[in-house]
Amino acid sequence: MALVVAKFGGTSVASPERIQNVAKRLIKKKEAGDRVVAVVSAMGKTTDELVSLADAVNNAPTKREMDMLLSTGEQVSMALLAMAIQSMGHRAVSFTGWQAGIVTDDEFSRAKIEIINADRIIDELDNGAIVVVAGFQGLTHSGDITTLGRGGSDTTAVAVAHGIGADICEIYSDVDGVYSADPRVAPRARKLDVVSYDDMLELSSEGAGVLQSRAVEFARKFGVVIHARSAFSDEPGTIVKEVAPTMEQAVITGIAHDTSEMKVTIRGLADEAGMAARIFSTLASNKVSVDMIIQNASSDGKANISFTFPGSQRDIALDAVDQISKELNASEVLVDDNIAKVSIVGTGMKSSPGVAARAFKALAENKINIVMISTSPIRLSVVVDGDQVQDAIQCLHTEFGLDSDSVFEETQLSAEEIAAKMNKGR
Ligand code: ADP
Numbered sequence: 001m002a003l004v005v006a007k008f009g010g011t012s013v014a015s016p017e018r019i020q021n022v023a024k025r026l027i028k029k030k031e032a033g034d035r036v037v038a039v040v041s042a043m044g045k046t047t048d049e050l051v052s053l054a055d056a057v058n059n060a061p062t063k064r065e066m067d068m069l070l071s072t073g074e075q076v077s078m079a080l081l082a083m084a085i086q087s088m089g090h091r092a093v094s095f096t097g098w099q100a101g102i103v104t105d106d107e108f109s110r111a112k113i114e115i116i117n118a119d120r121i122i123d124e125l126d127n128g129a130i131v132v133v134a135g136f137q138g139l140t141h142s143g144d145i146t147t148l149g150r151g152g153s154d155t156t157a158v159a160v161a162h163g164i165g166a167d168i169c170e171i172y173s174d175v176d177g178v179y180s181a182d183p184r185v186a187p188r189a190r191k192l193d194v195v196s197y198d199d200m201l202e203l204s205s206e207g208a209g210v211l212q213s214r215a216v217e218f219a220r221k222f223g224v225v226i227h228a229r230s231a232f233s234d235e236p237g238t239i240v241k242e243v244a245p246t247m248e249q250a251v252i253t254g255i256a257h258d259t260s261e262m263k264v265t266i267r268g269l270a271d272e273a274g275m276a277a278r279i280f281s282t283l284a285s286n287k288v289s290v291d292m293i294i295q296n297a298s299s300d301g302k303a304n305i306s307f308t309f310p311g312s313q314r315d316i317a318l319d320a321v322d323q324i325s326k327e328l329n330a331s332e333v334l335v336d337d338n339i340a341k342v343s344i345v346g347t348g349m350k351s352s353p354g355v356a357a358r359a360f361k362a363l364a365e366n367k368i369n370i371v372m373i374s375t376s377p378i379r380l381s382v383v384v385d386g387d388q389v390q391d392a393i394q395c396l397h398t399e400f401g402l403d404s405d406s407v408f409e410e411t412q413l414s415a416e417e418i419a420a421k422m423n424k425g426r
């Protein structure tokens with residue numbers, strides 16, 4: 001008998017039939033003797049549709065009202081799932097984030113979970129119910145509804161698993177595990193059996209949307225073991241846990257990519273102290289999350305600074321850039337929103353010199369120009385032209401011996417769902 005948290009993402013609960021399938025899976029677990037808590041996302045593209053709806057009435061809604069709106073998506077799926085379970089003759093009870101005892105800070109739209117008081121969940125498990133919790137939401141200390149950032153139901157699942165002391169946190173989605181690259185972009189990607197928290201955190205932070213990075217961070221902090229697996233099959237997926245380094249470890253665990261960022265270059269700045277400080281202070285005071293930065297001095301005593309940031313912050317960032325580039329008398333501002341960041345990740349890199357050289361050579365042989373570079377002890381990221389993202393992933397995947405013999409096959413998703421997945425982050 002195990003105590004299990006099972007999280008189902010949007011695609012897995014996109015229709016009444018899929019909700020019924022989830023109900024059947026949960027009942028099967030219960031009948032096998034497990035105590036089960038389900039965490040659900042909003043159905044299909046509901047969250048995106050709610051965002052569009054907000055946009056239709058106000059192009060700059062307050063974050064508080066936005067969270068009020070977006071949290072409704074998960075409330076629909078949790079109630080429907082509980083009803084489906086009940087209709088199959090089993091006890092079920094659904095809880096909103098706040099009923100489940102999830103208390104967050106007051107950073108609307110990207111709140112952090114501070115406390116989870118799981119008494120009510122445990123009481124209902126003791127009563128023999130399957131408990132269904134709405135993902136992605138919580139309540140501030142002063143009683144306002146918050147959401148946990150896009151993909152945040154994963155974090156709810158890990159937090160609930162920690163709160164009830166679950167044996168495992170299962171994250172079910174439309175792929176059957178964590179792959180060495182997004183299998184929809186790199187069909188030769190291989191499914192990984194086990195990934196360390198450190199590698200997974202780096203992959204998720206750099207764009208591998210299969211697990212939200214905050215969920216992995218939370219899991220690492222509290223030692224929650226994650227099993228990422230398919231909502232449509234019983235095959236085992238990928239275990240994410242603490243892994244001791246070994247001698248046989250692969251140099252690279254996987255490749256993540258992110259097409260959601262854009263790049264700005266400010267040209268013709270005076271090459272003197274304080275310029276970068278002024279530019280990045282202005283961006284920081286506008287809460288722009290700058291990612292990569294490069295600066296180069298030119299021979300005529302002028303400097304250029306380029307940096308990347310999320311495309312979702314386009315308007316606010318470009319306004320700030322406009323203001324500061326005028327103040328600093330810059331000669332020109334260039335904007336490029338067709339870029340992609342490709343990151344190779346692996347704890348094995350630490351003990352393996354020459355990784356960067358190999359990566360750059362592979363890219364060069366495939367005529368892929370590197371626009372920016374950044375590194376950490378277990379990661380190398382390059383920015384390339386957005387049109388070359390797939391080629392870049394594929395050549396690095398091959399170079400580091402990650403290619404699988406088989407090709408990833410889509411089994412359950414409609415063409416429309418696949419297209420929506422591919423456009424995510426654009
Ligand atoms: P859910 O809606 O269930 O939370 P997500 O769309 O958030 O599911 O995550 C699953 C998707 O993550 C897959 O459809 C896949 O395209 C994408 N993905 C990106 N990187 C990876 C990776 N390394 N391994 C597996 N899937 C990945």
Ligand code: ASP
Pocket residue numbers: 009010041042047048073135136149150151152153154
């Ligand atoms: N529904 C939310 C989103 O689309 C949360 C989640 O799916 O995890 O981002």
Ligand code: MG
Pocket residue numbers: 009151154209210211212
């Ligand atoms: Mg997700």
